[in-house]
Amino acid sequence: xxxxxxxxKFRVLKTGQSxxxxxxxxxxxxxxxxxxxDPGMGLRLIHYSVGEGTTAKGEVPDGYNVSRLKKQNFLLGxxxxxxxxxxxxxxxxxxxxxxxxxxxxxxxxxxxxx
Amino acid sequence: xxxxxxxQPGMFVQEKEAVTLDCTYDTSxxxxxxxxxxxxxxxxxxxxxxxxxxxEQNATEGRYSLNFQKARKxxxxxxxxxxxxxxxxxxxxxxxxxxxxxxxxxxxxMLLVSP
Numbered sequence: 564x565x566x567x568x569x570x571x572k573f574r575v576l577k578t579g580q581s582x583x584x585x586x587x588x589x590x591x592x593x594x595x596x597x598x599x600x601d602p603g604m605g606l607r608l609i610h611y612s613v614g615e616g617t618t619a620k621g622e623v624p625d626g627y628n629v630s631r632l633k634k635q636n637f638l639l640g641x642x643x644x645x646x647x648x649x650x651x652x653x654x655x656x657x658x659x660x661x662x663x664x665x666x667x668x669x670x671x672x673x674x675x676x677x
Numbered sequence: 678x679x680x681x682x683x684x685q686p687g688m689f690v691q692e693k694e695a696v697t698l699d700c701t702y703d704t705s706x707x708x709x710x711x712x713x714x715x716x717x718x719x720x721x722x723x724x725x726x727x728x729x730x731x732x733e734q735n736a737t738e739g740r741y742s743l744n745f746q747k748a749r750k751x752x753x754x755x756x757x758x759x760x761x762x763x764x765x766x767x768x769x770x771x772x773x774x775x776x777x778x779x780x781x782x783x784x785x786x787m788l789l790v791s792p
Contacts, residue, residue, distance in 0.1 A: 596779060603686075605768060605784040613777045621779065653722065655780075662710035662772050663729055666780060668722035 565589050569654050569669035576644045576676045584639040584672050586654030594657040595637040596666065597621075597629060599650040606653065612637055613660070644676045679704045681769050681783035688788050690759045697744070698754040698786045700769030706730075708774035711752040713743065716766040716785075725767075728752060759790045 567588045576582055586595065593614050598606040598621075608621030612631040626648060628640045637656075641648060651673050655666035680703040690696040702711065713725040728736045728743045736743040744753040756763055769783045 594777075598782075603784060605681075605683075606780075606782040608779055608781075611777070611779055619777065651720070655722075660778050662708055662774050662778065663727065664710075664772070665712050665714075665724050665727060665770075666722075671720050 567654055567656055567667050567669040569652075569672050571672060572670065573673050574675070576641075576674065578644060578646060578676060580644050581640070581642050582644065582674075583641075584652055584654075584674075586637045586639070586656075586669060588635055588637075588656040588667070590656060590658070590667065591634070592656035592658050592667070593634070594660060595631065596655045596657070597627070597637065597639045598653045598655065599623065600653060600671075601650050609639065609652075644674075646676045648674065649676045650674060679706075679709075679771055679773055679781040681771055681781055683769055683783035683786050685786045686784075688786055690756075690788065690790055692761060692790055692792050693758050695755060695757045696759055696788065698756070698767050698769075698788065700752045700754065700783060702750050702752060702769075702771050704771065704773050706773040706775055710772045711743070711745070712770045712772070712780065713741070713752075713754045714768045714770060716768065717762075718765070722768075726754070756788075761790050761792065764788060764790045 596611040597609040610629040615634040654669040711728045715723045770780045
């Protein structure tokens, strides 16, 4: 019962370095999302995907890129990390875009940019 | 655009007492869903309860109930008989029917349960 798996769980980057966060789900969900969580800010949507090969911008997309080449995977990339991208990143998936469908979340990735 | 407002940054409650966490929402959509999630100190996001905009009765899940007042646009979470394990961050969220809807979250309320 893996659900949504995020790797890595922790990472420290230097300013300017790049990295990719991987999200994998085994529930055959069409919809996948990347959020960031900062103290006092709740969860804010970075990018999302409504199916394989599709991506769309969320509320805070600047500095991030995403790809969904396979239905089960949703990658979040930071091309040139900045201290402002220090955050906890959550991936989530959903079977449908219907209003009664919530998300299944991954366990999060804690990223620190120094 | 959708907005969720949680006005209580932190709440304290004694064990075995009931507590209400406030949530108000703003949307022009008539069809929407309201969710509450719990985030313990371990960090995972745990789904608690769901209420649909057309549901006539308030949702309940064990010790959790959702006090849904549509005219006031409020969806407060009520936890009865608080337990120490209820200490966590609680997020209210909303999903509307229009477009490729995504969950919009509030800023959260930190609940601390004392013995």
